[in-house]
Amino acid sequence: NRNSVAVLTGKETNDQLQALSEDIFRYYGLGCRNVSKLFVPENYDFNSFFEAIYHWHPIIQDAKYANNYDYNKAVYLMSEFNILENGFLMLKEDYNYSSPIATLFFENYQNLNELREKLKTDEEKIQCIVANGFVENEVNFGESQNPQLWDYADGIDTVDFLLKR
Structure with a gap:
């Protein structure tokens, strides 16, 4: 399974972060292109991120989503993991890419060039990269669930694959 990631620099606008919330929460985070992990600079301040995504707060009223939230929160707290919520x-x-429902993983980076190399090394694990001016084939904030016709799932043209069988 591949997962999508977002790269933040701390210079994103409120509109960009609100658009990113679509990439995170649309389809309850279960779509193959949903963002399941953020890469953020060291000492990133998540306050503006939390403010920008707040319009999604009614999602917690869905019973199944809330059950996942409560369960994972209990596991994290009992395991003494540091979480923000x-x-x-x-x-x-x-450091993993696939996060459970109601959880978004994050990883700090110190250098954008090193992060580019890491993501290139891990490209088989990544469906798309949501960012602003980070890599050539990135997806704009808010657009991960709106692929182009040539954005094949897992990079495989399904029709071509079937025709060759």
């Missing part, structure tokens, strides 16, 4: 989304520092 706002009542409907938890942020957990984690």
Whole structure:
């Protein structure tokens, strides 16, 4: 399974962060192009991020989403993981790409060039990169669930694949 990631620099506008919330929460985060992990600079201040995504707070009223939130929060707290949360989304520092429902993983970076290399190395694990001026084939904030016709799932042209069988 591939996952989508977003790269933040701390210079994003409120509109960009609001658009990113679509990439995170649309389809309850279960779409193959939903952002499941953020890459943020060291000492990133998540306050503006939390403010920008707040319009999604009604999602916690969905019983299944709320059950996932409550369960994962209990696991994180009992395991003494450091988490940030706002009542409907938890942020957990984690090196994995695939995060559970109601959780968004994040990882700090110190250098954008090193991060580019890491993501290139891990490209088989990544469906798309949501960013602003970070890499050539990035997806704009808010557009991860609106792929172009040539944006094949897992990079495979399904029709071509089937015709060759």
